[in-house]
Amino acid sequence: MPAMLAMRQFTPPRGLRCYAGSYVYVSIQEDVCSDSLMFDEVLAMVDGDIKKNNTNYREAISSRERLAICLRFLATGDTYTTISFSYRIGISTVANIVEEVSDALWLRLQPEFMPTPNEALWRQIEKGFKERWNFPHCIGAIDGKHVAIQAPLTLVLAFIIL
DSSP states (O other): OHHHHHHHHOOOOTTEEEETTEEEEOOHHHHHTOOHHHHHHHHHHHHHHHOOOOOSSOOOOOHHHHHHHHHHHHHHOOOHHHHHHHHTOOHHHHHHHHHHHHHHHHHHHHHHHSOOOOHHHHHHHHHHHHHHHOOTTOOOOOOSOOOOOOOOGGGGGGGOOO
16 A cells, blocks of 8 residues: 555656656657757747746746747647646646746747838838739738638629639
8 A cells, every 4th residue: 555655646857758657858859849059049038037936835847848838839739738747737837838938939039020010011022922923912821721701792703713
């Protein structure tokens, strides 16, 4: 009986995963399939926003692991439940981490990688579509998506795709 109790209480440290009954170390970068330098660069950008302090009652989840959890969710589309089992943390903790880290990523990365377009940028994009694809007055395209368009009653023939 005491041996079973000891087995039940064993919790491997974070970073260890159970494969076929044995525990194997899996690096965070390997888990989210990211280049180590790029991961560290993104971590440096958002570290101050996602870092939590240790308390007397618990050790905080590191900002490195918080970023890995969020990137895994965004990259794979895994459920919170799957990620919580993989990282041995609660489902609601995963949900909170994804929300907080996503907000921090948007706050830090949006101005650099997705600036708010102005009229000059819209005109430049439209010019590119016109010159390269011969689509005038186009400022964007959706790839691989089926978009339902309902034709106006007066122009039904103009909306038939051949």
